[in-house]
Amino acid sequence: xxxxxxxxxxxxxxxxxxxxxxxxxxxxxxxxxxxxxxxxxxxxxxxxxxxxxxxxxxxxxxxxxxxxxxxxxxxxxxxxxxxxxxxxxxxxxxxxxxxxxxxxxxxxxxxxxxxxxxxxxxxxxxxxxxxx
Numbered sequence: 001x002x003x004x005x006x007x008x009x010x011x012x013x014x015x016x017x018x019x020x021x022x023x024x025x026x027x028x029x030x031x032x033x034x035x036x037x038x039x040x041x042x043x044x045x046x047x048x049x050x051x052x053x054x055x056x057x058x059x060x061x062x063x064x065x066x067x068x069x070x071x072x073x074x075x076x077x078x079x080x081x082x083x084x085x086x087x088x089x090x091x092x093x094x095x096x097x098x099x100x101x102x103x104x105x106x107x108x109x110x111x112x113x114x115x116x117x118x119x120x121x122x123x124x125x126x127x128x129x130x131x132x
Contacts, residue, residue, distance in 0.1 A: 014063040014095050014116060015047055021120055022050045025129055033060075035086060046086065052127045059126060060090040066098030076103060080110050089126075093119055 019029045028051040035044050046060040062079050076092070083090035092113040099107075107113035114122045124131055 014065045014093065017095075017116060018048050018061055018063060018093055018119065022048070022123065025120070025123060025127070026053070027051060027123070027127065028053050035060075044082070044085075046090070049088070050123070050127075052129075055128065057127055058088045059123075060086050060088050062090065062092045064092055064094045066094075066096040068098045076107060080107075080112055083112055091122075 015031065019031065022029050030049045030051075031047065033046045033049045035046055047063045048061040049058060050061060051058045060083070062083065064076065064079065079092055083092070090112065092107060093116050094104075094107060094113060095116040104115075121131070123129070
């Protein structure tokens with residue numbers, strides 16, 4: 001498969017991995033796309049915005065990486081809620097061994113999250129790309 005997922009080593013690496021996979025699938029990519037403000041006034045940015053140039057279908061992607069237990073996991077429920085305020089569909093892509101099994105289960109149960117290693121088939125289905 002094009003752009004097969006590789007192990008990522010950090011948050012920036014995860015964003016690069018999402019970008020590389022999306023480009024290999026023929027999708028347009030924008031990073032840190034400003035999409036208004038949060039309730040307390042801070043700018044809201046989407047980590048990665050993907051667009052199918054043939055159909056115009058668009059998806060926002062928040063990238064969450066955690067190597068050890070810590071604060072990234074604590075922010076996940078807020079991230080899921082934030083996605084609901086976007087003017088486009090959204091997804092959390094996560095990676096790293098620091099997420100607890102409970103958080104992994106929560107993420108997957110929302111229908112709004114996928115592990116990086118499972119992203120390619122998810123994107124193929126979402127954007128209507130050929131299945132391999």
